[in-house]
Amino acid sequence: MLSKEEIKKRLQEIYAQIPDFDCKHCHECSGPIVWFKPEDIMIRDYLKEHNMEYVKWSTEEFVKNKMQCPYQKKDRCSIYPVRPIVCRLQGNVPDLPCKNNKKLMSKEQIQKVKSELDALVRELGASGVVYGTRKYAKT
Helix, strand or coil: CCCCHHHHHHHHHCCCCCCCCCCCCCCCCCCCCCCCCCHHHHEEEEEHCCCCCCEEHHHHHHHHCCCCCCCCCCCCCCCCCHHHHHHHCCCCEEEECCCCCCCCCHHHHHHHHHHHHHHHHHCCCCCCEECCCCCCCCC
């Protein structure tokens, strides 16, 4: 099993490949988000360190809160240092466009990031496991 330090190091190496851009905080990309096992480990540690709650909202709660991410507080991401890859890729890949960034990652860059994250998830035995901010009604 990988240590938390190794998971963090590997995630940082993956994340470092994703360009930053000047976010205008329009929050058009905000909403229910998903993440993977290595990110869940880091998010839960961060939340614990900062006495914050692990949040899951129902569909009704998302609607009530204008479909904003539950970790968005005072116009900022409260888990920004450990935000998941989906948030980091927002505005950098064609499937997650942002009107404030037109410089997208190449297909090769995207594939390299995906491949490295997939490998880390597999090493943790968590292929097919996804976490997120939305809770689903049990049927």
